[in-house]
Amino acid sequence: MHIQAEGTAIKPVRLFRINTGSCNGCDVELAVTSAVTEFDVEQLNCRYTESAHEADIVLVTGPLTVRAREEVLRLYAETPREKVTVAVGVCPVSGGVFRGSYAVDGPLERYLPVDVNIPGCPPRPQALLAGIREALEIRHARHEGGEPKRAPGDRKQSDTDNFPARGRLSFDAGACVDCRMCRHVCAAGAIRFEEGENGVRLTLWHNSCVFCGLCSYYCPTGALSVTGDWRLDHPAAHTFRQVERGEVPYAPCAGCGEPIIPAAPQLLHDAFRRPNPDIERLKSLCPACRQQMSIGVPRR
Ligand code: SF4
Ligand code: SF4
Structure with missing residues (x-):
C-alpha cells in the first residue's frame, strides 16, 4: 500500500492495454506483470484497468494491422487526453518481423502520438517494468511540472547487472568482412549496409531487432554478438537514435x-x-x- 499521508492512500496509476493485432507475445509478457509477484506493476503503484476512460498510461502492442486500425483509433479516442502512450515491443515502432506486410498499417506513430518505446520481441518483464517506470516519470513531470526525477532514457548499470538475458547486438567493425550474411538472415530487416567514401557502414536498428541472435550465429567472424543489455526503453523522440553502427574501412x-x-x-x-x-x-x-x-x- 502506498501511503501519501496518514490514512490517505495514493490513487494507483491506471494502465490500459490496446492490442493492435499482435502475435500475443507482448501481451503474454504483460500478463506476467500482473500475475507474478516479482514483476507485478503494483510495486510501481500501478493497476490494470478494463476501462479506456480511466487510462493514465496506454500500453500498445502489435504492428497495427489494417483490420484492427479503426477499432484501435476509436478505443484510443476514449482515453483521457493527458495519458502517456507506450509502444510495447518493436511491432508498434517499426513492424518488427511484420514490417512491409500488406496486412500492416503501422508504425503506430502514423496515427497516434507515442511517448515511450520498449524494444524487444517480446520485451521481458523487467524491460516492461523499466518502460512503465519511464512512462511514470513523464506523467509525473507533465502533472507536476519540472523535470522527471530520472531523465527519460537514462539507464542505470544496476538495471542490467544481475539478469543474464538476450539483449541488444554489439558490432565489432574490425572483425567484419562485409559478407552481409547478417543482413541475409535477419527476418526483421534490422540491418542495413551503405557504401561510404572510406568504407562500408553497417547500421543495426534496435527498434526493429528481435534479439533472435541469428546474425551473430551465422556471422563467420564473430563481428556481431548478443549482449545481456536488455534495458532499451527510451523516449519515442529518440526512436532513430537506437542504433549500433560501425564502419569497415576500405x-x-x-x-x-x-x-x-x-x-x-x-x-x-x-x-x-x-x-x-x-x-x-x-x-x-x-x-x-x-x-x-x-x-x-x-x-x-
Ligand atoms: S557482421 Fe559478420 S555476417 Fe555481417 S557482414 Fe560483417 S562479417 Fe558478415
Ligand atoms: S538478432 Fe540479428 S538477425 Fe535477429 S533480428 Fe536482431 S539484427 Fe536481425
Whole structure:
C-alpha cells in the first residue's frame, strides 16, 4: 500500500492495454506483470484497468494491422487526453518481423502520438517494468511540472547487472568482412549496409531487432554478438537514435589499387590456423585480381 499521508492512500496509476493485432507475445509478457509477484506493476503503484476512460498510461502492442486500425483509433479516442502512450515491443515502432506486410498499417506513430518505446520481441518483464517506470516519470513531470526525477532514457548499470538475458547486438567493425550474411538472415530487416567514401557502414536498428541472435550465429567472424543489455526503453523522440553502427574501412587492392574490404585476421586464423603465404597474398587483392592470380583469367 502506498501511503501519501496518514490514512490517505495514493490513487494507483491506471494502465490500459490496446492490442493492435499482435502475435500475443507482448501481451503474454504483460500478463506476467500482473500475475507474478516479482514483476507485478503494483510495486510501481500501478493497476490494470478494463476501462479506456480511466487510462493514465496506454500500453500498445502489435504492428497495427489494417483490420484492427479503426477499432484501435476509436478505443484510443476514449482515453483521457493527458495519458502517456507506450509502444510495447518493436511491432508498434517499426513492424518488427511484420514490417512491409500488406496486412500492416503501422508504425503506430502514423496515427497516434507515442511517448515511450520498449524494444524487444517480446520485451521481458523487467524491460516492461523499466518502460512503465519511464512512462511514470513523464506523467509525473507533465502533472507536476519540472523535470522527471530520472531523465527519460537514462539507464542505470544496476538495471542490467544481475539478469543474464538476450539483449541488444554489439558490432565489432574490425572483425567484419562485409559478407552481409547478417543482413541475409535477419527476418526483421534490422540491418542495413551503405557504401561510404572510406568504407562500408553497417547500421543495426534496435527498434526493429528481435534479439533472435541469428546474425551473430551465422556471422563467420564473430563481428556481431548478443549482449545481456536488455534495458532499451527510451523516449519515442529518440526512436532513430537506437542504433549500433560501425564502419569497415576500405584498403587498396595490392594489384590494381581498387578499394576493397580485406579479410579479417581472425577469419584467416580460424580458417587456416597457421600462416599461409598464398592466402596472405590473396587477401589483399580484389576479386578480379585474385582470379587473375589464381587461375590466370585476365581482368575484364
Ligand atoms: S557482421 Fe559478420 S555476417 Fe555481417 S557482414 Fe560483417 S562479417 Fe558478415
Ligand atoms: S538478432 Fe540479428 S538477425 Fe535477429 S533480428 Fe536482431 S539484427 Fe536481425
